[in-house]
Amino acid sequence: xxxxxxxxxxxxxxxxxxxxxxxxxxxxxxxxxxxxxxxxxxxxxxxxxxxxxxxxxxxxxxxxxxxxxxxxxxxxxxxxxxxxxxxxxxxxxxxxxxxxxxxxxxxxxxxxxxxxxxxxxxxxxxxxxxxxxxxxxxxxxxxxxxxxxxxxxxxxx
Amino acid sequence: xxxxxxxxxxxxxxxxxxxxxxxxxxxxxxxxxxxxxxxxxxxxxxxxxxxxxxxxxxxxxxxxxxxxxxxxxxxxxxxxxxxxxxxxxxxxxxxxxxxxxxxxxxxxxxxxxxxxxxxxxxxxxxxxxxxxxxxxxxxxxxxxxxxxxxxxxxxxxxxxxxxxxxxxxxxxxxxxxxxxxxxxxxxxxxxxxxxxxxxxxxxxxxxxxxxxxxxxxxxxxxxxxxxxxxxxxxxxxxxxxxxxxxxxxxxxxxxxxxxxxxxxxxxxxxxxxx
Numbered sequence: 001x002x003x004x005x006x007x008x009x010x011x012x013x014x015x016x017x018x019x020x021x022x023x024x025x026x027x028x029x030x031x032x033x034x035x036x037x038x039x040x041x042x043x044x045x046x047x048x049x050x051x052x053x054x055x056x057x058x059x060x061x062x063x064x065x066x067x068x069x070x071x072x073x074x075x076x077x078x079x080x081x082x083x084x085x086x087x088x089x090x091x092x093x094x095x096x097x098x099x100x101x102x103x104x105x106x107x108x109x110x111x112x113x114x115x116x117x118x119x120x121x122x123x124x125x126x127x128x129x130x131x132x133x134x135x136x137x138x139x140x141x142x143x144x145x146x147x148x149x150x151x152x153x154x155x156x157x
Numbered sequence: 158x159x160x161x162x163x164x165x166x167x168x169x170x171x172x173x174x175x176x177x178x179x180x181x182x183x184x185x186x187x188x189x190x191x192x193x194x195x196x197x198x199x200x201x202x203x204x205x206x207x208x209x210x211x212x213x214x215x216x217x218x219x220x221x222x223x224x225x226x227x228x229x230x231x232x233x234x235x236x237x238x239x240x241x242x243x244x245x246x247x248x249x250x251x252x253x254x255x256x257x258x259x260x261x262x263x264x265x266x267x268x269x270x271x272x273x274x275x276x277x278x279x280x281x282x283x284x285x286x287x288x289x290x291x292x293x294x295x296x297x298x299x300x301x302x303x304x305x306x307x308x309x310x311x312x313x314x315x316x317x318x319x320x321x322x323x324x325x326x327x328x329x330x331x332x333x334x335x336x337x338x339x340x341x342x343x344x345x346x347x348x349x350x351x352x353x354x355x356x357x358x359x360x361x362x363x364x365x366x367x368x369x370x371x372x373x374x375x376x377x378x379x380x381x382x383x384x385x386x387x388x389x390x391x392x393x394x395x396x397x398x399x400x401x402x403x404x405x406x407x408x409x410x411x412x413x414x415x416x417x418x419x420x421x422x423x424x425x426x427x428x429x430x431x
Contacts (some may be wrong), residue, residue, distance in 0.1 A: 001165065018165035018208075040158050042196060043347065045262060054236075054265040060195050061266065064165045065188070065212060112261065130346035131260025 003067045007032065008076030018064055023047045025063035026073060034074040034104050038133070045132030048105035048112075049073050055112030057131070074104035077111070086152040087111055087145070096145035098136035106132050110146045120150055160198035167210040171217065171296060171323060177209045178321040179298050185209050187323060189232055189271035192263055217270070217325055220244050226292075227251075229327040231270025236261070238269060248329050250337040250357050254285045257339070260347040270324045273309070276316040276373070279349040281341065283310060283374035284366030286327065288355050294326040301325070310373035333360045338428025340421040341368065344408070351408045354397070354421035356429040363431060370401040370418055380422055390431045394423035 003020075004013045007030050014029035026049065027033050035058060038046030042060040049058045050072035077085040087107050090096065097103045106129065113120060113128040120128065125146045126139070134142060168174035178185055186205035188194060189212050197203040211217070217232035220241040227247050229238065238244050239256030258264055258272070258281055272282050273293065283306070291306045298321055309317050318324060341353040353368030354377075363384045365377040379396035398415035405411050 017162065019160045019162055021159065024159075040199070042192065042259075042263065045260070048262055051265070055262045056265050057262045060192055062165070062188075062191065062195065062208075064167075065191060065210060067167075109261065112265075127346070128261055131262045 001064065003063050005063075005066050005069050005071055007071045008073060016063055018062070020063045021059055022049070022051075022061040022063045022066050022071075023058035025066075026058060026071070029063075032073050032075050036101055036104060038101065038105070043131075043133065044102070044105070045109060045129075046102050046105040048108040048132065050108055050112060053112070053115060055109045055131075072108070072111075074107055077107065085111075086154070087114070087149040090145040090149035090152070091142075094141045094145040094148055096137070096141045102132060102134045102136075106134065106142055110149065113146070114150055114154075118150065118154070120146070122147060158199040160195070161201055161204040163198075163205055164207045165210065166207065168214065171211075171214065171325060174209050174211050174214075174323055175296060175298055175321060177207075178323070181207050181209075183320050185320075187211055187271075187274070189268040189274075190234060190266040191271075192259070192267040193271055193275040193277065211323070212268075222247060223328070226331060227329045229269055229329065231273075231324045231326060232268045233270075235259075235264035235267050235269065235272075239264065247331050248289070249335065250332065250339060250355065251282075251285060251289070251329060253337075254281050254339055254355070257281060257341065263347070269327055273327070274316055274318060274324050276310055276314045278310075278313065278372055278374050279369040280374070281350065281353060281368055284353060284368045285339070285355050285357075286329065286366075287374055287376045288357050288359075288364035288366035289329050289332065290359055290361060290364060291330070292328040293324055294328065295322045296325045297322040303328075307376065313372040330359060333358045334430075336428070336430040338425030340425045340428075342417055342421065352403070352414050352417040352421060354418060354425045356422065356425035356431065358429055363426070363429060365397075365422060365425070367397070367401065367418060367422075370398070370403045370414065372402065375401060377418075377422060380426075384426065384431055390423050390426035393431065394419050394426055397422035 036046040038044035184206040217230040244252040337357040379399040383393035403414035
């Protein structure tokens with residue numbers, strides 16, 4: 001079936017099977033491999049993307065369900081000249097990653113969190129990231145990065 | 158993991174969804190947020206020939222104050238219930254529990270109607286709705302009917318919906334006062350409850366629900382009766398495991414779960430002011 005959606009501001013139209021998961025549509029049809037497949041069971045959050053501005057796990061959404069919707073992936077956050085957005089910058093400055101596998105999902109989950117709660121406490125961040133697993137960092141610097149990003153005005157993308 | 162092949166149809170209205178169900182019978186399954194059904198399909202534990210996607214139907218996405226009760230559209234997402242002013246003001250226990258399901262990403266997709274219709278005894282919302290004495294409105298080819306929450310959960314993953322019926326609305330009587338308690342034991346924050354308990358003051362007395370203590374979500378009737386006859390929280394909670402048949406698995410034995418149920422019910426009752 002032909003599935004249309006807008007990904008990072010660009011219209012996409014691809015003919016895929018109805019059973020195609022959104023994460024595979026993004027990685028294989030659109031060609032954006034920044035979104036990782038981790039556990040593939042709605043647990044780890046590595047595949048987190050924004051669906052109409054809200055964080056969702058793209059391993060548990062059919063591409064068909066997202067037809068007509070607007071998707072943002074990790075590739076869609078930086079500006080056209082390559083300037084990273086505030087969450088990405090904060091990850092770099094706070095050393096919020098080690099192996100980096102969970103990072104795209106973490107960044108997308110934090111972006112959604114900051115939309116819903118622009119000034120989160122540390123507890124808000126930890127609870128807000130309960131759907132994202134990291135096996136390297138112990139979370140400390142990820143939480144620091146989220147808090148640092150929240151202190152930067154959003155227009156500084 | 159990729160589901161087995163199926164035909165996908167997006168229903169444009171409730172009536173169209175029901176017509177599709179009537180036409181395709183057991184071959185068709187409703188898809189709401191997909192956060193119960195899609196994991197089962199990925200594991201090939203479910204292989205429906207057709208998915209009828211009702212997720213985008215705006216007409217079933219609402220939380221309304223109806224004086225005696227709060228009406229929640231079946232396709233209202235957990236996140237939207239958790240943050241809804243009408244739910245927060247009138248049924249705070251429902252808003253709180255909706256905000257405890259899974260994780261933020263799950264709550265952005267999962268719906269109250271999908272969670273209930275799935276009939277999983279480990280789900281949080283069914284036990285809360287049992288304790289609150291909710292009524293479910295279902296619609297089929299011949300119109301609407303109401304089912305008490307107490308009659309809705311039939312057996313393990315089986316509910317009182319006919320194959321051509323759709324859950325359209327959840328009617329939640331307003332609790333009598335603001336006191337309630339919800340307790341959930343999980344190993345990780347986002348997990349299903351190993352055991353959960355909810356206590357809430359309703360116009361009919363204190364309602365107590367149990368999560369994951371048998372093949373269906375349960376009301377702790379013996380606890381409710383003890384509270385009604387004047388027992389304190391500790392004495393009433395001693396009856397929490399009565400009539401329960403929890404599963405034994407890697408998270409705990411039957412005896413462990415029954416012990417945890419007594420502990421959590423006591424805590425929930427205390428928070429509800431018993």
